[in-house]
Amino acid sequence: MPPYSPLLAVASGVMEFAAAVFALLSPGRKRILLPTALLLLLLAGYQFAEVAVCASPEVTLFSRLAYFDITWLPPLSLLLMTRLVAPRPKGLSLLYVPWFAAAGLFAVWIFAAGGGPDKSVCEMVIARYSSPRPFEIAYGSYFQSGLTVLLFGTTAALGGASDPVLRKHLAGLQAGALGFILPSLAVRIAFREMEGTLPSVMCHFALVLAVFLVLLVLRERRYDAARLR
Numbered sequence: 001m002p003p004y005s006p007l008l009a010v011a012s013g014v015m016e017f018a019a020a021v022f023a024l025l026s027p028g029r030k031r032i033l034l035p036t037a038l039l040l041l042l043l044a045g046y047q048f049a050e051v052a053v054c055a056s057p058e059v060t061l062f063s064r065l066a067y068f069d070i071t072w073l074p075p076l077s078l079l080l081m082t083r084l085v086a087p088r089p090k091g092l093s094l095l096y097v098p099w100f101a102a103a104g105l106f107a108v109w110i111f112a113a114g115g116g117p118d119k120s121v122c123e124m125v126i127a128r129y130s131s132p133r134p135f136e137i138a139y140g141s142y143f144q145s146g147l148t149v150l151l152f153g154t155t156a157a158l159g160g161a162s163d164p165v166l167r168k169h170l171a172g173l174q175a176g177a178l179g180f181i182l183p184s185l186a187v188r189i190a191f192r193e194m195e196g197t198l199p200s201v202m203c204h205f206a207l208v209l210a211v212f213l214v215l216l217v218l219r220e221r222r223y224d225a226a227r228l229r
Helices: 007-025 030-055 060-071 073-083 097-111 133-160 164-190 198-205 207-228
Strands: 119-123 126-130
Touching: 007 030, 007 198, 007 207, 030 060, 030 073, 030 119, 030 126, 030 198, 030 207, 060 073, 060 097, 060 119, 060 126, 060 133, 060 198, 073 097, 073 133, 073 164, 097 133, 126 198, 133 164, 164 198, 164 207, 198 207
Parallel strands: none
Antiparallel strands: 119 126
């Protein structure tokens, strides 16, 4: 395989970081824009972490930092989803709490309890991680369950959304999630020998999610401008 090239990760990270700053500085409903910006920062953070991982594969700290970064993607995505639901059913605002609690536990497991990846190999634009089996199963279950709830949650919320702007936000969040989940799974199925590459593949395809999040920010800016007229 050709040697790892950091160009894709660096370019993606710079674009996602710029998008996060754009979201933070944009006018609109901060309860929506803040988690959007944080999601973009996490996506950018993984790209830069992967560059560090592949520059020094023997340093396990970088691999653990990469996992720590993406650990917060499911709860933040669910937080954003709940803030896009209107009217909001009683109790929905707490939907993301179990995933935030689990993310905190995984953060401890990754750094303090010897969990997380203990080996990494980089080829072309993909980082391949090797983790202890118990951690891999638990982490995969946590991450995939969060994405599953996100997809079904946005579908349910779309059915009851009365605000046309929020409905478009929800549709964009769902499309962005599907835009990186489905291609990542297709690559993983097609290339079964690429064991341990799913976090890397998903985060590269997550540029699709970043595009939909930027569209959300632009829509919020238009909404805010129209509201102030």
